Amino acid sequence: MGHTLAEKILQGHTDQEIAGAGQIVQCRVSIVLANDITAPLAIKSFKAMGAKKVFDRDKVALVCDHFTPNKDIDSAEQVKLVREFAEAMGVTHYYECGDVGVEHALLPEKGIVGPGDVVVGADSHTCTYGGLGAFATGMGSTDIGAAMALGETWFKVPPTIRVNITGKPGQYVGGKDYILNLIGRIGVAGALYKALEFSGEAVDNLTVEGRMTMANMAIEAGGKVGLFPVDAKTLAYTAAAGRQGDVAMTPDSDAVYERVIEIDVTSMAPQIACPHLPDNVKPVDETSGLRIHQSVIGSCTNGRIEDMREAASILKGRKVDPKVRCIILPATPAIWKQCMKEGLMEIFMDAGCIVGPPTCGPCLGGHMGILAGGERTVATTNRNFKGRMGSLDSEVFLSNPWVAAASAVAGEIINPAKL
Amino acid sequence: MKVTGTAHLVGDHIDTDAIIPARFLVTTDSAELGANCMEGLEAGWIKRVKGNDILVAGDNFGCGSSREHAPISILGAGIPVVVARSFARIFYRNGFNMGLVLLEVGDDIEKIRDTDQIEVDTATGVIRNLTTGDEIASAPVPPFMQEILDAGGLVDYVKHKLA
Numbered sequence: 070m071g072h073t074l075a076e077k078i079l080q081g082h083t084d085q086e087i088a089g090a091g092q093i094v095q096c097r098v099s100i101v102l103a104n105d106i107t108a109p110l111a112i113k114s115f116k117a118m119g120a121k122k123v124f125d126r127d128k129v130a131l132v133c134d135h136f137t138p139n140k141d142i143d144s145a146e147q148v149k150l151v152r153e154f155a156e157a158m159g160v161t162h163y164y165e166c167g168d169v170g171v172e173h174a175l176l177p178e179k180g181i182v183g184p185g186d187v188v189v190g191a192d193s194h195t196c197t198y199g200g201l202g203a204f205a206t207g208m209g210s211t212d213i214g215a216a217m218a219l220g221e222t223w224f225k226v227p228p229t230i231r232v233n234i235t236g237k238p239g240q241y242v243g244g245k246d247y248i249l250n251l252i253g254r255i256g257v258a259g260a261l262y263k264a265l266e267f268s269g270e271a272v273d274n275l276t277v278e279g280r281m282t283m284a285n286m287a288i289e290a291g292g293k294v295g296l297f298p299v300d301a302k303t304l305a306y307t308a309a310a311g312r313q314g315d316v317a318m319t320p321d322s323d324a325v326y327e328r329v330i331e332i333d334v335t336s337m338a339p340q341i342a343c344p345h346l347p348d349n350v351k352p353v354d355e356t357s358g359l360r361i362h363q364s365v366i367g368s369c370t371n372g373r374i375e376d377m378r379e380a381a382s383i384l385k386g387r388k389v390d391p392k393v394r395c396i397i398l399p400a401t402p403a404i405w406k407q408c409m410k411e412g413l414m415e416i417f418m419d420a421g422c423i424v425g426p427p428t429c430g431p432c433l434g435g436h437m438g439i440l441a442g443g444e445r446t447v448a449t450t451n452r453n454f455k456g457r458m459g460s461l462d463s464e465v466f467l468s469n470p471w472v473a474a475a476s477a478v479a480g481e482i483i484n485p486a487k488l
Numbered sequence: 489m490k491v492t493g494t495a496h497l498v499g500d501h502i503d504t505d506a507i508i509p510a511r512f513l514v515t516t517d518s519a520e521l522g523a524n525c526m527e528g529l530e531a532g533w534i535k536r537v538k539g540n541d542i543l544v545a546g547d548n549f550g551c552g553s554s555r556e557h558a559p560i561s562i563l564g565a566g567i568p569v570v571v572a573r574s575f576a577r578i579f580y581r582n583g584f585n586m587g588l589v590l591l592e593v594g595d596d597i598e599k600i601r602d603t604d605q606i607e608v609d610t611a612t613g614v615i616r617n618l619t620t621g622d623e624i625a626s627a628p629v630p631p632f633m634q635e636i637l638d639a640g641g642l643v644d645y646v647k648h649k650l651a
Contacts, residue, residue: 093632106513110556113516118646136514143514193554193578209556209582215646223632257501258548262577291548293577346501433510433553454503454552456528 071321073229074296075264078204078318082187089325090228098128099203100182101216102190104172105133105144107209108151111191114214123158124220130162130181131155132172135429137165140436170401170427173197173285173369178401180310184299184318189216193288194369194451199265200281201307202299202318207288227264227293228327230255234271236335241485243379244279245371245449245469247271248286249340250332253350261291263327266320271334272297277306278375285370286451289347339484341447342467345455353472356482363446364395364477365458366470367425368432371449372400374407376470381413383474383485384420390480395422396438398430422477434458440465447476489610491569491589492618493541497602498529500546504553504579508561521557522564539566542606546572546597550579559583569608571615571626573597584633585642591615591626599624 070089072080080087082096101123103111108131123129131151136144148165155163162181164170173194176182182198188205189195191213198205208222216222234247252259265287272280280297287295297303299318307315338352366372366380377399389395397417399405405427408414417424431438432450440446440459446466448458453465466482475485508521509528515521526533543562549572550558559582562570569589583590589610600606604619613626629637639645 093630106510107554107556110516110560114643117643119650120646135510141514147514191554191556193552195554207554207578209554209559209578209585211556211585211642212581215642218646218650225630257551258574258576261548261574288552288578291551291576434505435510452503452505452552454505454528456509457505461528461531 070325071323073264073324073326074202074266074298074318074320075204075227075229075294077320078185078187079224079226081185087226090226092226093223094226095221095223096187097221098189098216099186100128100130100188101213102130102132102172102188102192102195103210103213104135104192105137105148105151106135107191107213109147110210111214111217112150112154114211115217118214118218120218123160123217126159127161129160129217130176131160132169132175133165134169134171135433136435137169137428138426167402171369171372171429174372174400174404177201177281178310178403180307180312183307183312184303184315189213189222194285196287196292196295197281197285197369199284199287199295200277200297201303202297204294206293227262229264229266230260231266231268231326231329232332233329234267234269234332234334236271236333238271238334238337241339241471242334242337243469244275244282246337246340247332247334248283249342249350249467250337252286252290252348255290257289257346257348258291260287263292265290265292265295267295267297273300276375277302278373282370286347289451339469339472341472341482342453344453344464344466347451347453347467353468353482353484356466357484359445359482361393361447361476361481362444363438363440364393364473365431365438365446365448365450366473367398367400368429368450369400370451371470372398372404374404376449377404377408377413379470380474381416383471383478383488384422385416387420387478389421389477393477393480394438395477396425396431397422398425399427401427431458447473447482449473490607491540491542491610492605492607494538495542495544495600495602495604495606496536498543498545501548501551502529502545503551504555504558507550507558508555513555513557518560518564521561522566525561525565534565537565537567541567542608543567543570544597544600545570547574549575551576554578556582556586559586559588563588569610571597571600587641593624593626596624
């Protein structure tokens with residue numbers, strides 16, 4: 070029997086024969102990840118397990134990106150704890166200072182994760198690396214503490230839903246719209262405990278950044294992973310990140326799928342997820358005219374250079390509505406620098422945007438853009454749960470960078486084509 | 489072990505931001521996290537919990553982030569058991585690792601109303617609604633997870649492997 074991408078990758082990391090969905094397998098992990106919120110708990114569990122050292126100092130990544138630059142004394146204490154652990158264990162991939170970026174943008178960019186890897190992270194958006202063809206999934210801190218100690222973890226082999234995306238998208242439609250559309254169709258539990266595997270012409274035509282945007286939100290449908298085939302684009306991306314030896318990968322032609330979903334993007338409008346769940350998805354025009362107070366462009370979903378370029382293409386020569394806070398957070402220092410080189414920073418500043426450091430910050434209601442009661446934001450982030458970005462009486466609408474930038478200019482939600 | 493307490497009903501797709509909002513994630517202390525349990529659902533929600541109460545939820549309970557602070561805050565609030573129609577994947581594994589008892593009952597969830605008195609036998613997974621007299625069986629824990637449970641939980645399981 071042929072293997073899906075999920076089965077194929079897991080098979081490369083276990084001595085057990087993978088027979089199909091539902092089987093429990095012990096797998097060796099390529100990288101174990103935690104951040105400034107989840108690492109303190111993982112370290113607590115690691116110590117309670119009696120572990121004295123991490124299984125491989127080069128295969129543990131600790132990225133302090135959520136509340137950094139530290140927003141208060143308590144978060145500073147948590148980061149201090151993580152830093153001291155990283156020093157004691159000699160962890161190679163520790164990031165906190167001028168080198169820190171949003172973890173799921175940073176690790177691919179540095180070549181720390183790549184095709185065929187099994188990555189576990191104490192962060193639900195670890196699934197982002199599926200865009201590179203890695204079996205990458207979020208877990209809790211104690212599972213991550215165990216994986217840091219043992220270098221392995223257990224998985225239940227997931228059934229796979231294949232999503233075949235065809236057609237040519239119109240202007241201002243991209244990977245974010247594809248994934249929002251899918252979540253809108255199948256719901257926030259539509260892929261619960263399952264793998265999503267993407268294929269089709271529109272997926273082939275996406276950049277690797279666009280694929281990571283899509284894989285990032287697999288968890289928003291309840292999915293364990295969101296996987297893309299590894300093609301020449303992926304290999305060019307990972308080679309540029311300094312990796313060697315990566316190879317192309319496709320699912321077997323006789324792989325078994327639970328079901329296949331077909332999406333044609335030819336006439337798809339830009340999508341928007343309305344409060345308070347990511348599956349409350351509509352074409353953007355159905356929400357146009359709603360006043361906004363904030364627009365956030367960044368995060369592990371849409372904080373990469375392609376996203377910055379898309380935002381800048383709208384903001385160039387225009388002004389943000391004076392009553393709107395348009396907060397732009399390039400996801401890594403390298404993206405920040407690239408924005409400067411390409412003149413995007415000048416566009417953002419001339420438009421009246423607030424440009425901040427790489428941080429998860431407002432996405433999870435941490436800092437640098439918290440909403441008051443009655444306020445509404447458009448955001449290129451991944452979750453719009455009630456109170457996610459601040460007050461329980463605030464509202465978050467999820468969109469692509471073009472829509473977020475255009476709405477900041479208009480002062481209300483708008484289809485960029487109508488700006 | 490048998491747990492008897494009042495049922496507190498919450499809806500479908502209760503996310504981890506509802507269970508414990510990010511602003512409280514600056515500590516790993518269970519009492520502190522417990523004091524703010526469900527603060528993202530309704531301000532002051534915790535006041536209704538008397539201790540040893542039982543949380544009763546709809547579909548996909550615990551969706552969203554991987555924060556282990558979520559099951560810790562429920563335990564810290566004095567709630568040892570969550571009964572749900574279904575659980576989100578990461579939360580299920582986390583709750584299990586933290587020693588929070590999670591019972592999946594499907595459509596039988598309809599047999600429990602807010603403030604009903606509930607008795608849960610954590611060994612058999614049988615739930616008795618003392619108010620209505622209904623008895624509900626829950627889905628058994630997957631065998632591999634039962635092995636970890638028998639080893640005393642994931643921390644002890646790893647401790648044994650490392651020894």
